[in-house]
Amino acid sequence: MAGLTRRQFGLFTGASAAALSLPTYLRAQGKPRVVVIGGGAGGATAARYIAKDSDGAIDVTLIENSDNYTTCFYSNLYVGGFRSFESITHSYDTLQSSYGITKVTGMATAVDRENKVVTMADGATVPYDRLVVAPGIDLIWDSVEGYSEELSQKAPHAWKAGEQTKLLKAGLDAIENGQQILMVAPPNPYRCPPGPYERASMMAHVLKSKGLMDAKVIILDPKPKFSKQGVFQEGWEKHYPGMIEWYGPDVHGGIESVDVAAGTVETGLDTFKGAFMNIIPAQKAGEIAGSAGLTDDSGFCPIEAESMRSSMDEAIFVIGDACIAGDMPKSGFSANSQAKVAAMTIRGDLVDAKVFPAKYANTCWSLIETDDSIKVGAQYAPGDGKIASTQSFVSQMDEDAALRKANYEESVGWYEGITEDMFG
Incomplete structure (x- = not known):
């Protein structure tokens, strides 16, 4: 595969914090409301695609505890001196200014599934019609x-x-x-x-x-x-x-x-x-997933392979590292891919948009040394009650140096593409 441009990646993978002073976030009149917990590769992508593809027909709130987001993927290249810290840190500004997404900076601490309300650490509440849970992982110390x-x-x-x-x-x-x-x-x-x-x-x-x-x-x-x-x-x-x-x-x-x-x-x-x-x-799913009753004995969240809908609650979708995604690994690429399936399904639920059969993809690149990058990846689809691999590839031993260099250049294009796909 040739190096991925920002545009090619999108094709391939298919209000402010001041509002926290209010006790409850009010619904935009006449609009269904989607709340997304977690602003990483899964959550930010889901929020953007729901807002963008519904053309403003759905009110989207993104809850994330940080003002900016530093990607865990590509952080090893910062450790190795190939990237600056600033280059792997991204702002939510465009999601707010260009897509009308309400960004709430704070910690979601509870989900009332019966009344469809998220409670924040300061006591503020955020109602939803559909909830996307993308909290990443927590560590089992x-x-x-x-x-x-x-x-x-x-x-x-x-x-x-x-x-x-x-x-x-x-x-x-x-x-x-x-x-x-x-x-x-x-x-x-x-x-x-x-x-x-x-x-x-x-x-x-x-x-x-x-x-x-x-x-x-x-x-x-x-x-x-x-x-x-x-x-x-x-x-x-x-x-x-x-x-x-x-x-x-x-x-x-x-x-x-x-x-x-x-x-x-x-x-x-x-x-x-x-x-x-x-x-x-x-590791286990982020704490909010467990407290909301969305995890099983594994500590992660079972989902329906056709939609990323929680097996525990039809109004909730779990994407990214927190979910049990069958053959898919826990990666930024996977989370981004899952987010698009969830966003499509949510639009189908709330504004009667067309829903197509789910397809997923993942590639993980790893840099060993300058211009020596290896990769593994697959295509996936629902099958046998899980997300199943339908086609896969992995780097081989004794590969040509030019191919390994091309892998690295491809990964650079992917990183630019996925971060634009996440944050606009």
Whole structure:
């Protein structure tokens, strides 16, 4: 596939916070109301497409706790020095000014499903006819013995982008020759399956570029295998020989505990010590999804594959990392694709717009070294009661350097395209 332009990506994938002073958000007269919780790849896309394609016939409110949004996807390239922090941080201004979306900056804390009302942390309420829940993930802190939210200030997870990403980069930049970075990878399912391994690549890139060839990145993984493992490990051997070591459970015997103060990870095999730690815990759907009763025993939200409608409530749609999306991975591309299906279905519900059969897509690119990018992806459709893969691809070992460079250029085009698709 040639590099994706902003326009091609759109074709391929198909009021202000001052209002918080009011106790209740009032419906625009005569218009059905959609509320979207979460302003990431899923939520922002859904809000924009509902507003844009209904041509103002639906009143759309977007609830997001941040003034701006920093993408978790592409944050590894900031860590590796390929992007600035500003380039992965985006404003909601165009969604408000060009699409008439009401952006509420604050935390949604409860959903009254019977009365169709969202309650904010300050007590304000937001009524809805249809609700889109796109809160991303929350971290299960005690899934790694000895770790906590407080300790993430010293041993960042950086699995929610923003200040955590800056902490991760600062810790990496302080590494000296001969020191080790310890990464504890998360168990399945989690946001961005190739993400930890791209991150390790970017860490090694920074160390190598500074001439710190005796520094190492040690990955302690609870999983016996990981996404694109063969091509990652081939790339590590080619670009960073001896600098990245991956240990699965068959080798380390299980991750037993971490001691952030001591910089150690205790496993069934040995105690590993590092100068800096990147601990990525297990994950679940964002807290609001659980409190609204939209999750099952997995901690994530079951949905109807044909529509992204919650299996728990026909007036609610769950998209992005919080949902159980069958064969689809938890990624920004997936969330964006799911948002368009949900938006189409919601328009069908509320303004009798035409609804077409659902189709989904995903691609995940991972940069190993300058101009050496690998990818995995698929097309999906509803089948056998889930979102099922209908066609897939993955980078192969021993690929031509020109192809890997083209992959990187394609990913740059995709990033520009998806962020424009999200934020206008």
